[in-house]
Amino acid sequence: MRHDFLDRYSRLDSPVHRAPAAVKLVVALALVVTVVLLPSSRAVALAAATIVVLAAAALSRIPWRFLVRRVVVLEPFVLGVAILALFQPGGWRLFLFLVAKCTFGLLVMVLLSNTTPFSDLLRVLKGAHAPALLVTTLSLMYRYLFVLVDEAQRMKRARASRTFTPRRTWAWQTMATVVSQLFVRSSERAERIYAAMCARGWR
Amino acid sequence: MSAAIEVRNLHFRYGEGTHALHGVSFSIAEGESVGLIGPNGAGKSTLLLHLNGLLPEVWTGEPSVLVGGNPVTPGTALEVRRKVGLLFQDANDQLFCPTVFEDVAFGPQQLGLSEAEIRERVTRALAHAGIPGFEARAPHHLSVGEKRRVCLAGVLACEPSILALDEPTSSLDPKGRRELKELLRGITLTKLIATHDLELVVELCSRVILLDGGAVAAQGPTLALLSDEELMLRHNLERPHILRHLHPH
Amino acid sequence: MHIPDGFLDGKTAVAGGILAAAGLGVALRQARLHLPPRRVPLLGLAAAFVFAAQMINFPVAGGTSGHLIGAVLAAVLLGPSGAVIVISAVLIVQCLMFADGGISALGANIFNMGVLGGVGGWAIYRVVGRLVKGLFGLILAASFAAWCSTVLGAAACAGELAASHTAPWSVVLPAMAGIHMLIGIGEGLITGLVLAAIARARPELLRPDAATEPRRSYGAIVAYGVSIALGLALFASPLASRWPDGLDRTAERLGFKAKAVATSIPAVLPDYEMPGIHWSVLGTSIAGALGTVVVFVLAWLLARVLVPMADPPDSTGPGTAS
Numbered sequence: 001m002r003h004d005f006l007d008r009y010s011r012l013d014s015p016v017h018r019a020p021a022a023v024k025l026v027v028a029l030a031l032v033v034t035v036v037l038l039p040s041s042r043a044v045a046l047a048a049a050t051i052v053v054l055a056a057a058a059l060s061r062i063p064w065r066f067l068v069r070r071v072v073v074l075e076p077f078v079l080g081v082a083i084l085a086l087f088q089p090g091g092w093r094l095f096l097f098l099v100a101k102c103t104f105g106l107l108v109m110v111l112l113s114n115t116t117p118f119s120d121l122l123r124v125l126k127g128a129h130a131p132a133l134l135v136t137t138l139s140l141m142y143r144y145l146f147v148l149v150d151e152a153q154r155m156k157r158a159r160a161s162r163t164f165t166p167r168r169t170w171a172w173q174t175m176a177t178v179v180s181q182l183f184v185r186s187s188e189r190a191e192r193i194y195a196a197m198c199a200r201g202w203r
Numbered sequence: 204m205s206a207a208i209e210v211r212n213l214h215f216r217y218g219e220g221t222h223a224l225h226g227v228s229f230s231i232a233e234g235e236s237v238g239l240i241g242p243n244g245a246g247k248s249t250l251l252l253h254l255n256g257l258l259p260e261v262w263t264g265e266p267s268v269l270v271g272g273n274p275v276t277p278g279t280a281l282e283v284r285r286k287v288g289l290l291f292q293d294a295n296d297q298l299f300c301p302t303v304f305e306d307v308a309f310g311p312q313q314l315g316l317s318e319a320e321i322r323e324r325v326t327r328a329l330a331h332a333g334i335p336g337f338e339a340r341a342p343h344h345l346s347v348g349e350k351r352r353v354c355l356a357g358v359l360a361c362e363p364s365i366l367a368l369d370e371p372t373s374s375l376d377p378k379g380r381r382e383l384k385e386l387l388r389g390i391t392l393t394k395l396i397a398t399h400d401l402e403l404v405v406e407l408c409s410r411v412i413l414l415d416g417g418a419v420a421a422q423g424p425t426l427a428l429l430s431d432e433e434l435m436l437r438h439n440l441e442r443p444h445i446l447r448h449l450h451p452h
Numbered sequence: 453m454h455i456p457d458g459f460l461d462g463k464t465a466v467a468g469g470i471l472a473a474a475g476l477g478v479a480l481r482q483a484r485l486h487l488p489p490r491r492v493p494l495l496g497l498a499a500a501f502v503f504a505a506q507m508i509n510f511p512v513a514g515g516t517s518g519h520l521i522g523a524v525l526a527a528v529l530l531g532p533s534g535a536v537i538v539i540s541a542v543l544i545v546q547c548l549m550f551a552d553g554g555i556s557a558l559g560a561n562i563f564n565m566g567v568l569g570g571v572g573g574w575a576i577y578r579v580v581g582r583l584v585k586g587l588f589g590l591i592l593a594a595s596f597a598a599w600c601s602t603v604l605g606a607a608a609c610a611g612e613l614a615a616s617h618t619a620p621w622s623v624v625l626p627a628m629a630g631i632h633m634l635i636g637i638g639e640g641l642i643t644g645l646v647l648a649a650i651a652r653a654r655p656e657l658l659r660p661d662a663a664t665e666p667r668r669s670y671g672a673i674v675a676y677g678v679s680i681a682l683g684l685a686l687f688a689s690p691l692a693s694r695w696p697d698g699l700d701r702t703a704e705r706l707g708f709k710a711k712a713v714a715t716s717i718p719a720v721l722p723d724y725e726m727p728g729i730h731w732s733v734l735g736t737s738i739a740g741a742l743g744t745v746v747v748f749v750l751a752w753l754l755a756r757v758l759v760p761m762a763d764p765p766d767s768t769g770p771g772t773a774s
Contacts, residue, residue, distance in 0.1 A: 141499035
């Protein structure tokens with residue numbers, strides 16, 4: 001599954017988890033940017049950075065199999081684009097270096113997202129004076145993501161239990177109806193949330 | 204002493220023309236616990252939304268709702284929302300912040316309280332709602348019952364004098380229902396509880412208002428009204444089992 | 453189309469970041485000025501909706517399936533600024549929560565899918581919608597615009613990869629644009645189907661006042677236009693720069709030959725020395741132009757199927773309310 005919805009490791013207890021969210025975000029960004037800017041000759045630097053990140057991963061107490069699986073699931077796109085790098089002089093070396101850099105980036109972000117609850121990252125954004133409307137949107141999006149994905153699952157299941165022909169064209173129509181229903185319900189829910197916000201004094 | 208809530212001849216029509224409330228009138232004294240019952244579509248939720256000024260969206264004519272003696276108007280709506288705490292039917296709609304703490308703190312924040320006061324109110328409200336220590340939890344990890352308690356805490360944190368609840372026990376398992384019932388029993392604020400759960404009404408409410416088709420069909424003491432089998436059936440309800448062995452007064 | 457970390461070099465990532473920040477800044481300002489308070493939660497819910505909708509499988513063949521991106525869908529339902537905010541929010545959450553899309557590439561991704569895909573797509577939708585009225589026009593315009601936005605986003609993505617010297621322009625443009633010309637058909641089809649379904653269920657959601665801004669906000673249009681033009685110039689410049697390169701090399705060879713042979717050689721020789729560079733890009737551009745016409749016709753047919761001619765023309769449509 002491309003996205004892990006269970007979010008079961010972001011609230012564990014480990015030195016990495018306990019580190020302040022702002023620090024983790026800045027460090028992650030710094031690591032990624034540094035590696036991205038590395039020319040292909042600096043393989044040693046990349047290796048060193050990777051060791052640091054792997055050490056952090058070990059400290060975080062998140063099961064290795066989970067981390068590896070998360071990274072592997074996102075690799076296909078990386079490989080698909082990296083293959084295009086082969087079509088130029090020095091392609092093989094570039095290809096390998098690209099894959100290494102990308103995988104490093106994936107590992108850093110997977111580690112960040114699984115040791116830091118998103119609500120903490122939101123608070124960092126709020127503290128950094130990100131625009132209020134953007135923070136509210138991200139906040140509500142995070143809150144209702146799971147609700148909507150659930151709703152979509154339930155609607156899909158309900159449709160599937162009344163579908164007896166495997167025709168693909170019908171499947172598209174069905175899925176489109178599910179998506180449209182999802183929007184209609186979301187917009188109605190947005191109205192109710194507005195009412196709930198007003199009920200507690202929002203202006 | 205003015206009534207906690209007074210509703211006088213309240214009419215309401217939805218934009219498209221559906222006449223939802225017809226001349227509803229009743230009053231609730233301070234400290235009373237009143238049940239609002241009726242079949243689906245009777246207008247219970249619509250009525251509750253009038254108590255804190257969320258409806259009507261367009262104001263015309265005389266105000267029909269008075270809270271603590273003061274009329275509810277666009278000008279007084281914000282003040283009224285502090286006094287009347289409304290618990291919505293769907294906990295998911297009311298619990299809209301990324302963590303429990305932030306959600307319960309929402310009301311106090313809107314009131315402009317200091318950080319320390321907010322923190323104190325949140326701790327107290329969570330304790331009152333029976334879920335102390337839930338501050339850091341994420342809403343999508345909570346059960347229906349827990350979500351409902353968080354919503355209750357969020358309302359209590361605003362320190363209202365009146366509590367209006369819309370189907371508080373719906374979707375709860377028997378244990379959750381029992382716990383919520385005890386919780387509500389322990390809250391001494393004026394309460395108006397809209398519900399299908401007639402046993403809850405018998406246990407918590409001294410008086411009952413029966414709404415059907417947007418109008419008050421009957422109101423009176425709980426036991427008398429709910430034991431009237433014929434009245435109950437006429438309005439798509441029924442006499443609760445708990446009263447089967449009691450004689451009507 | 454989410455570019456991971458490591459594919460874009462420093463200058464491209466920064467350029468993408470600046471363009472994205474500009475576009476998002478304009479969008480937020482528009483929303484702050486014109487979005488009524490009761491619609492604020494709708495942005496957040498719409499972002500969650502787009503995310504959830506992106507996860508729904510539309511089966512294609514043998515186990516593969518298509519997915520919605522939703523930029524034009526969001527633009528039709530929320531207006532261009534709403535679309536930018538919603539798509540940006542989706543990309544930010546996907547990056548920070550699911551490592552989908554690199555954090556150094558976030559700017560470029562937001563520009564490709566949000567600004568270019570959302571606003572560019574919306575512009576195409578409005579233009580087509582003015583030409584054809586009614587719900588029929590809306591479906592036609594939206595499906596066509598959705599295809600265009602997918603291809604445009606892919607072209608910009610290709611430009612960014614080429615500008616970072618990750619892959620040669622002559623390979624990456626045909627590859628990305630080509631694949632997305634096919635994927636875009638799915639996007640157009642799904643967008644059309646979904647909008648038709650919404651029109652059946654709650655037509656009032658398609659009315660212009662569901663959008664985040666008044667119909668004439670020239671300042672914002674100019675700002676978006678500038679940022680899109682800049683982006684295209686920056687990322688599509690390899691297209692322009694290949695010609696001087698090719699010409700330079702040709703001139704060099706001519707010069708060499710001139711040293712050895714007489715000077716009476718025609719000034720323009722066909723560039724057969726570098727067939728890969730010119731022809732693949734040229735070929736892609738031609739395919740794109742043809743594709744545009746074909747997809748427009750397909751979108752017309754789709755709208756014809758979804759909106760029975762028996763219905764009286766009603767006032768839902770992008771061109772009718774001005």
